[in-house]
Amino acid sequence: SQTIHQWPATLVQPVGSPLSLECTVEGTSNPNLYWYRQAAGRGLQLLFYSVGIGQISSEVPQNLSASRPQDRQFILSSKKLLLSDSGFYLCAFSGDYEQYFGPGTRLTVT
Amino acid sequence: AQSVTQLDSQVPVFEEAPVELRCNYSSSVSVYLFWYVQYPNQGLQLLLKYLSGSTLVESINGFEAEFNKSQTSFHLRKPSVHISDTAEYFCAVGHTGGFKTIFGAGTRLFVKA
Numbered sequence: 001s002q003t004i005h006q007w008p009a010t011l012v013q014p015v016g017s018p019l020s021l022e023c024t025v026e027g028t029s030n031p032n033l034y035w036y037r038q039a040a041g042r043g044l045q046l047l048f049y050s051v052g053i054g055q056i057s058s059e060v061p062q063n064l065s066a067s068r069p070q071d072r073q074f075i076l077s078s079k080k081l082l083l084s085d086s087g088f089y090l091c092a093f094s095g096d097y098e099q100y101f102g103p104g105t106r107l108t109v110t
Numbered sequence: 111a112q113s114v115t116q117l118d119s120q121v122p123v124f125e126e127a128p129v130e131l132r133c134n135y136s137s138s139v140s141v142y143l144f145w146y147v148q149y150p151n152q153g154l155q156l157l158l159k160y161l162s163g164s165t166l167v168e169s170i171n172g173f174e175a176e177f178n179k180s181q182t183s184f185h186l187r188k189p190s191v192h193i194s195d196t197a198e199y200f201c202a203v204g205h206t207g208g209f210k211t212i213f214g215a216g217t218r219l220f221v222k223a
Contacts, residue, residue, distance in 0.1 A: 032209055043215035044154075044200065051209060090153055097142050097161055097204065099211055101153035 002027035006091050006102035013109055019064075019078040021105050023091030026072065031093040033074040035066055038088040050074060081109045112137040114203050116214035124222050125193055131186040131217045133201030143184040144202040144211070145175055154200060160184065171195075196221045 003026045013019060025031055035047040046059045048066035056066050063082060067075045074091055086109045091102040117132040135141065142161050146154040158169040165177040175186045184201060201214040 044213045046210065049209055057209075088151075092153075094209075098144055098156050098159055099154075101146075101155070104151070104153050106151065 002093075002095070002100060004091060004093060004100055004102040006089075006105055008105060009103065010106045011108070013081050013107065015083055015109055016080045019076070019081055019085070019107070021076040021089055021091075021107075023074040023076075023102055024072055025074075025093050028072070028093065028095075030071060033068065034092040034094075034099065035074065035076050036090040036092065038090065040087070044090070047076070083109050085109050112141070112203050112205070112212045114201050114212050114214035116201050116217050118217050119215065120218045120220065122220045122222060123191055126190045128189050129187065129191050129195075129219065131199050131201075131219065133184045133186065133214060135182050135184065135201070135203045135212075137182075137203060137205065139205050142204045142206075143175075143177055144204070145169075145173070145184070145186050146200040146202060146213075148198045148200065148216075150197075157186075157199070191219070191221045193221050193223060195219060 005024050033050045036044045037047055038044055048056055048058055050056050050068045053068050053071055064078050089105045092099040113136045115134045123129045144159045145157040147157045148154045158167045158175055160167050160177045168174045173188045175184050177184055198216045198218050200216050202211045204211040
């Protein structure tokens with residue numbers, strides 16, 4: 001069966017520190033992969049999506065970046081975090097029609 | 111361009127009462143429609159989907175949604191809610207060959223005892 005993992009589950013980082021969030025998918029090959037962010041009380045904001053290894057599309061200009069070094073691995077990074085980067089980060093992959101979401105990472109930038 | 115509007119940001123309702131969460135979409139092409147549910151501090155889970163065929167679709171836990179093409183709506187209903195239905199509900203739209211799913215802003219359903 002298809003599963004998706006994200007880690008860490010929670011993270012508290014100071015302003016200006018780097019960030020690396022990892023997402024891996026099992027049970028499927030060559031999935032479309034997505035990073036979303038939810039700010040407190042807000043909806044989903046699509047940050048990046050990838051249709052293959054090394055192929056990244058950015059939806060919102062910001063100080064975040066994404067990489068896909070392997071078929072089923074998707075990484076969200078930042079060199080220097082801002083307070084506004086706080087939020088709930090969700091990774092997802094596409095099935096035939098719908099998307100499947102990971103459990104999320106709660107990031108608090110202090 | 112596609113868009114999704116969820117008309118209510120919060121819906122408080124008493125236990126065992128009926129509920130309707132409203133969703134309207136805009137698209138120039140044929141669409142697939144979805145409702146997702148998110149419990150606190152968790153990822154989104156697919157609740158139900160419309161791809162084609164019967165315009166009324168149902169979930170395993172008693173929710174249903176009806177695709178209305180003329181009104182471009184996909185409202186979610188449940189005849190009798192439970193405390194455990196308290197969650198945030200997202201309406202979403204996709205289309206054939208599209209890489210992206212467009213999500214609404216979400217409706218927070220709060221079921222009171």
